[in-house]
Amino acid sequence: MTASITARALQKVFIDEGRGEVRAVDGVDFECRPGEIFGLLGANGAGKTTTLRMLSTILQPTAGTATVMGHDIVTQPELVRRHLGFYSASTALYPRLTARETIEFFARVNGYPADRIAARVGALVERFGIGAYAKARVDKLSSGMKQKVSIARTVAHDPPVLIFDEPTVGLDVINALDMQQVIAEFRAEGKAIVFSTHIMSEAERLCDRIAIINGGRILACDTLAALREATGHRYLEDIFVHFVRPEQAMPATGGRA
């Protein structure tokens, strides 16, 4: 199956006047296929967000290449964004629009066929249970409601690729579980999903393959079962420490779940 996302030797270097050259991402390679959730697991500052920002064309890579649905992130950024839905804690909603207006705006501006927008908005309002507050301004909504509107706006143009950058940060347990369920549903619909998190249980529950990233490099990338097999650890937390801090790693206990 053709990969929806490919990243090859992706690199991002920032020039910081205080710290000098900072390699936030240093040669990242991976692929994500339709119907797959690919997890980027790393601590804060590991390079997850920078990688995802490059894939979503918010940032340009210093070196390396990446494609989304065959479109190059440097030379075809608009086409990349058209095929992509990007969700993160830092992509807030427009507070002065209503929930319905928000979904409609994102569908329209991201190139969803104009004659099908009304039906698409209606379907998303129905799917995410937004109907009761569809006409309310976003700034009047609770954080749980905002989260639903935010997911709806991410998929408003029905993109085949979705990027979720730490989507459960700041959410309570119930809302975090709802989020995980929605992401799993998108996988079932055949979307290729890149999902970054530093919460091990989320990665364990959701991801088909997991890349452990640290210092801008991918240290390991495989299915959870294969990672268990390779490290001899059962829990993802131990597997993570095994790669990131080998000196602190627990003795292997046999990786079979």
Add this chain to the structure above:
Amino acid sequence: MRDILTLYRHELRMAFRERSIVVGSILMPLVLYPTILWLTFTGITFVQGQTEGQVARIVVHNAAAVHPALSNALRVSDKFQVVTEPDARRAADLVRAGAADLFILFAPAAGTASALPGNFTATLTFDASKERSAAARDRVAAAIDKFREDWLEREARARGVPTAGWNAFTLADRDVSTGRQVGARILSLMLPLFFVIMVAIGCFYPAIDTTAGERERGTWETMLTLSVPRTRVVLAKYLSVATLGCLAGLINLAAMLVTIRPILAPLAARAGETLEFVVSPWSVPVVLVGAVLLAGFAAAGMMIFAVFARTFKEGQAMITPFYMLLFIPVFFMQDPEVTLTTKRALLPVMNVALMIREAIVGRLPWLQIALTVLSSVALIALCIRAAAFILRFEDVIIGSYSGSFGQFVSRRILGRTPKRGAAEGA
């Protein structure tokens, strides 16, 4: 008391570590406002000097009726230029047409006033709707007053009597302007000033809201994920700011036109004048074009500064100097005699304000208007190009650049190295 002092120090320390407070409360009052004030007064003084330096063109009839000393004073003074027109009606027409500034008709005093030897009356025909004519009237009246004072004092001293009660050298004013002309003059003085202020205010908050406001609300990154080219996103933002500025200026203009009559007419009636506030139909398209040009420039300029701001507060601090600068050219226009010349058509903001003023009084100097439009469009294009250049820098577009416009120019364009410890966004 100690608690208050501790808290007071804490508040001050926090305030002095906030750049926008330091800029707004310390640096701007210290440097910017005095500079603006100095520039304004320099400009006003310059304009006044030009007006005072103007030669008043006067038509004098029956000069033989007055004291030779006064007649000579008017003739030989370099402040007056005597225009010859023997016919009184035509002389008044010259004043109406602006070919002469003042028509003075001297006549020997009649009745009891003639008891005073050499006494005369002077009828001053002028056009109150023209600053130059009104200034000529004031200048001649002042010259006659001075002559009267000296003469009376001399005569009274010679006769050993007080000057009180002497009805000498009376002046009569004859204003040839119509209420409509005076109304147009008042409008031309007030409307362009308020227009520029309102367009600037109309652009100010939207320019901050669409840049720094978006960053503060966290929607800037959302906007960056839209599948349209970033240049279009920025252009749409610019057009929305310019539209709001344009709208603010036009709404204010309309409101002023509607309300100025009920406000000023009673005052004018008390002064014995009937004012009409009617603008030429030709002024409507000119004002519309002016609104578009002015808002286009103000929006572009403000957005260049605002794009560096990460919070609303920073945005206000960064735009305010530019916002204040917009008003400087308008202060120079307090003299109604400042008209739209070819040179002034190249001065930003002032050219548009003058173009609107000319249209309000019914003058349409097409060459200067064309120059105003061309130079304004060129300036707007330059600003947009500058904004496009700035937004090519990734850290500026994503909002991680922590410097100001000045720091950006210094470091990224002029290549100066920042002082140690001065951070700039990665």
